[in-house]
Amino acid sequence: MAKTDSTGSTWRYRWAHRQNVRRVSTYRGAEAAWRRRDDELRRLRALAADFQGSAQAGAGLPLELTGDEVVLWALPAAQLVEVRHTTVLPAPDLTVDPQTGPLRPRRPDGVRVTDAGMAVITSRRLVLLGGRGRRDWAYGRMTGLSHDPAAPVTLIQVLDRRRSSGLMLPTDAAADFRFKLTLAFADAIEQRGAVLAQLDELIAEHAQLKPFRPAVATPGQARLFARVPGGQRTVAVAAALALLVPAALFDSNPSDPAGGVEVAVAATPAPTPSAKPLLRRPVLTVPSQATSPKPKKSKRPSPTATRDPRCGAPANPLGYGFCGGTRINQPASEVCDWFDCVPQFWAGPGYLVQCRDGSISLTGGRPNACAEHKGVRRAVTV
Incomplete structure (x- = not known):
């Protein structure tokens, strides 16, 4: 089937299929991790409620009980x-x-x-x-x-x-x-109740972190840069190169060997005796870069003219950016369509942060946040 720009085109359906497979895989991994933690907390709660011993349990031990x-x-x-x-x-x-993390058998x-x-x-x-x-x-x-x-x-x-x-x-x-x-x-x-209350609190907090099932991606949501290998990153790199190459060529232009450019203005006709003499326009000489005086500093543009409304974040309809504001503990299900999410993104729990390699993670506020992505750079806010 030929590739077209309609919503029924082949590439859009392939994009939707890849997105749904990735979302389901990430969700299942996060749900499995959440369920393991939930099972462990409930096992400890049951053990704490029923933990007791007996004198018969010490039978055969070389230990005298008092x-x-x-x-x-x-x-x-x-x-x-x-x-x-x-x-x-x-x-x-x-x-x-x-x-607690894995223990190593060492002294x-x-x-x-x-x-x-x-x-x-x-x-x-x-x-x-x-x-x-x-x-x-x-x-x-x-x-x-x-x-x-x-x-x-x-x-x-x-x-x-x-x-x-x-x-x-x-x-x-x-x-x-x-x-x-x-x-x-x-x-x-006589503080067994304090341990039970602590476990009940941990179970209740963990229940609030259960991952949500992601929304289904449709072909109509595919954007044009999805057709480019590498997606949005490739488009961004190409745009940056398109701006940098002409600027580099302009800066590398050698200066005029004559030391300046002389702009000659056509001479005015000689004045007649009955007419007032006309002032002769001087010849304008543009000095070379080596001898030109330092230009006066121009006024800085107003902050409203140069401010990035997202402070470097990708364009997105969610309103997410890096300018500071409210932290995001429960991001929208389509956040990974606009940002580069880390693997097992929905495993969390925490708030939304950007790692130092550019990807985003839902582990903000935890000691191991962005541990495999060079650490935390800044928080994603709305």
Whole structure:
């Protein structure tokens, strides 16, 4: 079929098909990421509500329980670590952060492994049953607690020891251990409800970030530059070259070797005796660039004559630009038709920003915003 400019032309249908495939792929990736996070939050909420132990769970362990103490969790593969130097750890809190990044199976600097054995979380303490003996960390004596964000190491300070010590666990068990230790500590200080309220708040906030299904692109929405390989970028580069090449040729024109251009004006006829003598027009000499005086500075044009209404943003009917204003947390579904969106754009969450490579991302306000695109340049506003 021949290519025409009508809405029924072949290239317009191909453009609409590519747009719909890309939009659906981006939406599905964002929805899958959102659903994984939602499932994890709800799993933690159910675990926090039902987390409890029993005296029978400690049967067979070489650990003597005191009073109403019960075993909540046990892991046979744990290492005892100690800090070589005296440190001050932050006070224990009830913060739940299920979004920690992947942990690497490494030991941080300044930390040494001194024993290995079974880690046990009870309702009153954390215990390591090691080959060299037993190490206890009672919740009532804890003054500091820190989870390493890059390694599966948890350090604890207690009143009766000068140096910090703790546990190093397998990477796949560290997140579960940290969450259950937080629950056990919350129970010890009678603050289980604070953890449940925090998880409820995280679930409610995450529900507001569910990605929207994108609108269907139609052939009638295709613009003419979609026919050019590279699309809008190619058109912009070609337009810039069309302006720069003539300017470069004009600037490279050599100056007049004579040092100037003499503009001669035709001589006026000789005056008659009865007529008043006419003034003779002088010969106008244009000095060369090397000897010409500095021109006077012209008045700057008014700001309204040169101001870009979008401050460098592509022309778009959405009113989006870089001039400052209101941040955009829920952009229009057709934003990627006018701007160059990063892959997995709708995965968000955050507000709309432009990365340093020119693309736009929906991760504004997050620590890893535009991490794979040279960082954040500025916010997209309306």
